[in-house]
Amino acid sequence: MDYKKSGAPRPDRNTPAHREHNSKGTRKNPYDARASKADLVARLKAAAEARKARADD
Template sequence: MDYSKSGAPKGPKNKPRHKEHNQKGSTKNPFGGKSDKSALLERMKAAAQAKDDKST
C-alpha cells in the first residue's frame, strides 16, 4: 500500500497568513515612495529642543 498518498493535501507554501496594514505596494506605503528626511530632521530637532527646554 502507498501511504504517501493518504491523508489531507498539504497547503500552499511561502504564502503569508494575512496582509500587513502597511505592506509595500499598498495605498499607505506605495512602491517607490521615499520618506522625506528633512521632515524627519525637523521633528528630531523639535523634540531635542523640547527636551532641553523641559530639563532646564
C-alpha cells in the same frame, strides 16, 4: 497504499498567515513613497523636543 499521497496538499511554508496593515505596495504605502531627509530630520527634532519637555516636567 501510499499514505504520503493521501489527504490535502500541504500549504506553502513561506507565505504569511495574513496581510500586514502597512505592507509595501498597497494604496496607503506604495513602493515608490520615500520621505525626504528634511522630513526625517524635522520628525526627529520634534521627537527630541517632546522628550526634553516631558523630562523637564
